[in-house]
Every structure is written in C-alpha cells, then in structure tokens.
Amino acid sequence: MKQYFVTGTDTEVGKTYVTCQLLRATQAISKSSVGYKPIAAGCDKVNGEWVNEDALAIQQASSLKLPLSIINPISLVPPIAPHIAAAEAGVSLSEHTISQGLSQLQQYKPDVLLMEGAGGWRLPLSESTYLPDVVAKLNMEVILVVGMKLGCLNHALLTAEAITHDGFNIKGWVANDITGEMPRYKENLATLKHALPAPLLLEVPYQVAPNSQELISAVQQLC
Ligand SMILES: Nc1ncnc2c1ncn2[C@@H]1O[C@H](COP(=O)(O)OP(=O)(O)OP(=O)(O)O)[C@@H](O)[C@H]1O
Ligand SMILES: C[C@H](N)[C@H](N)CCCCCC(=O)O
Numbered sequence: 001m002k003q004y005f006v007t008g009t010d011t012e013v014g015k016t017y018v019t020c021q022l023l024r025a026t027q028a029i030s031k032s033s034v035g036y037k038p039i040a041a042g043c044d045k046v047n048g049e050w051v052n053e054d055a056l057a058i059q060q061a062s063s064l065k066l067p068l069s070i071i072n073p074i075s076l077v078p079p080i081a082p083h084i085a086a087a088e089a090g091v092s093l094s095e096h097t098i099s100q101g102l103s104q105l106q107q108y109k110p111d112v113l114l115m116e117g118a119g120g121w122r123l124p125l126s127e128s129t130y131l132p133d134v135v136a137k138l139n140m141e142v143i144l145v146v147g148m149k150l151g152c153l154n155h156a157l158l159t160a161e162a163i164t165h166d167g168f169n170i171k172g173w174v175a176n177d178i179t180g181e182m183p184r185y186k187e188n189l190a191t192l193k194h195a196l197p198a199p200l201l202l203e204v205p206y207q208v209a210p211n212s213q214e215l216i217s218a219v220q221q222l223c
C-alpha cells in the first residue's frame, strides 16, 4: 500500500478535484484506491444530514466503497478555519481521531491511499499544533497541488520550502489550472518546473479531463 498526503498552495486550489482524478485513475490501472479527508469544514444539509462535499466526492471516486464517517471522521458545519469551527462546536481536532481514522482505512488494504488536508500546508489544529505535526507520524510522502494563478509562484515555493523544512519528501506536484485564463501559463509552469524541488506529476487543465496517458503515468508513479 502506498499512501500520500495531498496538500495545496491554498484552500480552493483543487486538492479534492485532483485527489478524485488520481483515485479514479488508480482504478483504471486495476489498483484499489481510497481517499481520506480527516478534517472537513463546510457542510450542506442533504436529506436531513450535514454532509461535506469533499468527503462525498472522495467517497464516490474511491474504488473501495466505505461509509462517509470513515472517510471523513471530523466534519464541521461552517466553511471556516477548522480549529475555529471546532472550538465553536466544543470539539477538538484530535491527533488520535486523525490517526485512528487512517488505521481504520489501512485495514481495507487499498493499493493507494490519498489523504487530503484542509486549506494549505500549515493548517492550525489548535493554538499550538498544526496538521503536519500529525502527518509527520503517519509515514507519508506529499503531493503538492498548485492552483495555477497569478501569485502561485510565491505560494508554491514557500509551501515546498515548509514541507521540506518539516522533514517530508515531496513525491511530486500537480499543476492545476483553476481558471483557464492565467496570463503566461506556460512560462509560469516552466518557472515552477525549474524551481520546485520535486517532479511535475501531472497537469490538470481547466474544466477538461487530464490527458489519459499522463494521468495513467502519474498514478503509476504513485503505485
Ligand atoms: N482543473 C479544474 N477545472 C475546473 N474546475 C476546477 C479545477 N480544479 C478545481 N476546480 C473547482 O474549483 C473549486 C475548488 O476545488 P477543490 O474543492 O478541489 O479545492 P480544495 O483545494 O480541495 O479546497 P479545500 O481547501 O476547501 O479543500 C471546486 O469547485 C472545483 O470543482
Ligand atoms: C472552508 C474551506 N473551504 C476549507 N475547508 C478550510 C480552509 C481553512 C483555511 C485556514 C487558513 O489557512 O486560513
């Protein structure tokens, strides 16, 4: 089993979108996949139940069909920073819950397990802890999703620096075209290819499925 932590240059840069593409493509090469979204903030009421759309998308894209409560053990209603939502709800973002949830998923022995963070890399869990502190104990390499837009060079390079500084290996990065209208997209891509300390795993175009050969090649690198 291979497991990766999927982070991004910010919130709303396509971590879930890319995670789902990779989970589905893993099935296309006859491997099993499961996604894990330990902490989600932002729920909608569906049939009387609060549901987080990342968790739902990840559940649907995983080859192993598991209950949402396993895929997403901590679900907070308001779409705000999770530690603030947790404090308001009187719950804690506990390391135990996050790592126990992972252990539960590992028992299903997926070939590939992708754990999506929330927001960007340095996500606070409390006044003194951050999500990477927990991930550091889970033996995962990192996939960095870069939301391709003006300003992402700085965000990507700082994020990569922080990941490396925290002692993680970046397996690869994904260029996710979140607008379809980034000025000088190709030149920015070239700058990141040169400056990031990890290979480009995949390019995901705006509103179009990634090239299927490139997608297969990306998941083969993950398996
Ligand atoms: N390549 C793309 N083409 C078109 N739409 C995209 C693409 N990537 C992401 N999106 C859309 O952008 C929005 C944000 O993406 P997504 O929810 O995956 O971000 P995220 O990084 O997972 O955010 P969060 O921090 O909330 O988990 C979603 O509506 C998603 O469908
Ligand atoms: C609500 C949002 N879409 C995400 N689920 C949570 C983003 C947390 C960002 C925290 C921060 O870095 O400011």
Ligand SMILES: [Mg+2]
Binding pocket: 015, 016, 017, 054, 116
């Ligand atoms: Mg997401």
